[in-house]
Amino acid sequence: MSDGIDGEAIYKCSNCGAKHFLHADDFEFEVQSSDERQMGAETQYVAEIHACCHNCKEAIELEFEVWEYPAGIINCTNESANNAEITDSHFSIEHLPNPDDGVVEVAKLIKPLLQFRFDKFSEQFVDFWITQYRKNARTTTISSAISLVLASAAIGLGIYTSQEKLGQQLPRAQDFNEQYVLLKTTQQNLNDLEHFISSKKNEMEATQNLLGDLEEQRAAIEPIVQANQELVDAMFAQHRRDNENYVLRERLIGVALGVLASLIASVIWHFIGRFRRKRGV
Ligand SMILES: [Zn+2]
Known part of the structure; x- marks a missing residue:
């Protein structure tokens, strides 16, 4: 069994021929019977309408029967009328909005937006809007119009605010003299920097040349140093050898003089001894 039956119908007064229209709100379908069959429940809905012709005030009675089988499918319909002729009728299964469906649909709609897939978002938004419109044309139209007005107002306000801010900044930023002085100073600073870099470059080049x-x-x-190294070494070696010979000679002379001095002393001593003995001391 579904949420109910939506219906629309057109009928004509048998008395005066005035045409009447019935909309979804005019029908109050009630379950008349329900039987369990091979593919599930078969449900019979009946709606009775008691009306007066808006032209001749003739009392009119209408009865509509709808069979749903299997669930969600309208299997057949039947209609009967007193004092009227039903010229057209159409019925469909009513789907009451499920709150979870709404959440799922909104989530599906937001997902491509978060992924910056705007083409996907646009496609799903259109699908969503059409689905909502089919479910409830009036509410969807009104809420869309309100959203459009609010969005336009928000965009307009945003543009106005940014323009205001820009307008506040302009007089300060656009002061010609200040801008000119600022540019002049910047140019001077850049020139100084260029000179500094140039002089440093020259210094580095001079150092490079010196190196x-x-x-x-x-x-x-x-x-030259390597060729003369041996000569220098030989000179030092010769000097060392000369030095050693000199020391040896010095020592030999010293020893010889010592021996000579002892000899002289011994000779003198003997002379003195002989001289004393001769005098009979
Ligand atoms: Zn009538």
């Missing part, structure tokens, strides 16, 4: 010259001089001197 290059020193390297060249070192390269020129290196063979």
